[in-house]
Amino acid sequence: MARERESDEALVARAGRGDRGAASILVERHTDKIYAVCFRMLRSKPAAEDAAQETFLRLWKNASKWRPQGAKFQTWLYRVAMNICLDQLRKGKREAPEEAAPEQVDNGPRQDDQLLAVERRRAIDEALEALPDRQRAAISLCHFQEMSNIEAAKIMEVSVDALESLLARGRRALRDRLAPVHENLRGRMSDDETAGL
Amino acid sequence: MMKQQDYKDELAAVRRCLDAYGGDIARWPASARERWGELVRHEGVGDDRADADAIDALLSAATAPQTPHDLKNRIEAGYRPPSDKSGDFLTGLSVLSGWLKPLPAGALASLTALGFVVAAVTGGDTTLPPEYEAFAYLEESGFAVLDDEAGALWDAE
Numbered sequence: 001m002a003r004e005r006e007s008d009e010a011l012v013a014r015a016g017r018g019d020r021g022a023a024s025i026l027v028e029r030h031t032d033k034i035y036a037v038c039f040r041m042l043r044s045k046p047a048a049e050d051a052a053q054e055t056f057l058r059l060w061k062n063a064s065k066w067r068p069q070g071a072k073f074q075t076w077l078y079r080v081a082m083n084i085c086l087d088q089l090r091k092g093k094r095e096a097p098e099e100a101a102p103e104q105v106d107n108g109p110r111q112d113d114q115l116l117a118v119e120r121r122r123a124i125d126e127a128l129e130a131l132p133d134r135q136r137a138a139i140s141l142c143h144f145q146e147m148s149n150i151e152a153a154k155i156m157e158v159s160v161d162a163l164e165s166l167l168a169r170g171r172r173a174l175r176d177r178l179a180p181v182h183e184n185l186r187g188r189m190s191d192d193e194t195a196g197l
Numbered sequence: 198m199m200k201q202q203d204y205k206d207e208l209a210a211v212r213r214c215l216d217a218y219g220g221d222i223a224r225w226p227a228s229a230r231e232r233w234g235e236l237v238r239h240e241g242v243g244d245d246r247a248d249a250d251a252i253d254a255l256l257s258a259a260t261a262p263q264t265p266h267d268l269k270n271r272i273e274a275g276y277r278p279p280s281d282k283s284g285d286f287l288t289g290l291s292v293l294s295g296w297l298k299p300l301p302a303g304a305l306a307s308l309t310a311l312g313f314v315v316a317a318v319t320g321g322d323t324t325l326p327p328e329y330e331a332f333a334y335l336e337e338s339g340f341a342v343l344d345d346e347a348g349a350l351w352d353a354e
Contacts, residue, residue: 018278027272032264039262049268056272064279117258124259142218143256149218149226168216171252178255 008073009066016063023063027056030074033145034081040140041085043129051088055081071154078145078155082137089133127177135170138163211236212245219256220249 006022008029014022034055039048058080071079128136134156141152142163153163211233218225222234237246 015276016279020276020278023276024273027269027276031269031272035264035268036262045265048262049265049271052268053272053275057275060276120255121258121260124255128259139256142224143253144259146224164213164217167218168213171216171219171249174255175248175252 012059012063012066012073015060016066023060026059030077031056034077037078037140037145038081038085040128040144041082041133041137042088043125047088051081051084054084058084072151075151075154078141079157082141082155086133086137123178123180124174127174130177131170131173135166135173138166139170139174142167207233207236208239208241211239211242215242215245215249219253220246221253 006025008026011022011026015026031052035048035052038051038055039045042048042051055077059077066073128139131139137156138152141147141155142149145152147155149160149163153160156163156166158166210229214222214225214229214233215237218229220237222230222237225234236242
């Protein structure tokens with residue numbers, strides 16, 4: 001139980017000394033988050049898996065040299081992951097984005113709603129993918145990973161002002177691209193409100 | 198009473214937060230939340246908030262990544278405990294002594310002399326070949342190494 005509360009920095013130090021149990025806790029704590037951010041950047045499961053594995057390989061390689069100075073461990077780990085993703089995107093290694101698996105749609109009265117939801121999700125995924133890499137990175141870290149603006153800015157090695165600019169531009173681009181879905185959503189919200197009256 | 202210009206500035210700041218962080222003020226930085234959180238319901242930013250809420254809703258509907266069930270196992274399997282350098286050195290020495298043991302004293306003396314000759318010919322040339330110079334940074338402190346690994350790969354936009 002006490003080990004679960006151990007700081008990441010202490011665990012890295014122990015993993016660097018050959019403690020497999022410490023490495024295991026780090027994997028348990030961070031894999032989901034690292035995979036999520038890699039997936040949102042690369043939009044491909046195999047590429048995201050490779051990037052997550054590469055991130056941890058770099059951690060294992062450097063764990064014995066770890067000195068907890070300056071940045072938090074998590075900030076460093078995300079930065080490594082993000083740079084691996086950007087490197088892959090830059091080299092054009094990204095595989096074709098995955099087609100979302102066909103979702104099961106019931107034949108009930110809400111079939112139209114379900115189809116609409118599937119189409120909307122696809123449109124949103126495509127709009128996110130179409131964003132410039134840095135804008136997508138900013139939205140991934142702040143919105144999906146729920147990081148503070150300061151931590152996200154550190155990971156991206158930009159100022160907080162620059163991060164806010166990336167976020168705002170990214171969200172505006174999403175709004176413009178998703179205008180049809182956007183209007184649809186508002187329409188549905190109005191209908192729901194009307195139905196509730 | 199707040200001056201008109203100050204008021205406009207405050208609303209402009211609220212719009213900037215809505216633009217960047219969305220309509221849920223729980224996602225705003227604490228300082229912005231404290232300072233402008235109440236103004237978010239002001240009618241002067243009503244449209245901006247509606248937009249921000251709608252974009253938040255769209256983002257929430259994006260596909261959520263599911264970690265493959267065996268990924269953690271694969272990552273754990275990639276862990277290699279650091280090798281014990283002194284152990285490696287001692288192991289190497291014992292192997293070397295095992296090889297040399299059957300040699301007669303004369304042969305050992307010849308090998309030693311050959312070693313001196315090689316050292317004399319190449320003496321003073323301590324420059325590392327380029328492929329090893331790349332590792333010179335390992336002499337630096339650990340965190341610097343880690344930062345180098347992370348690298349600054351962002352493109353100027």
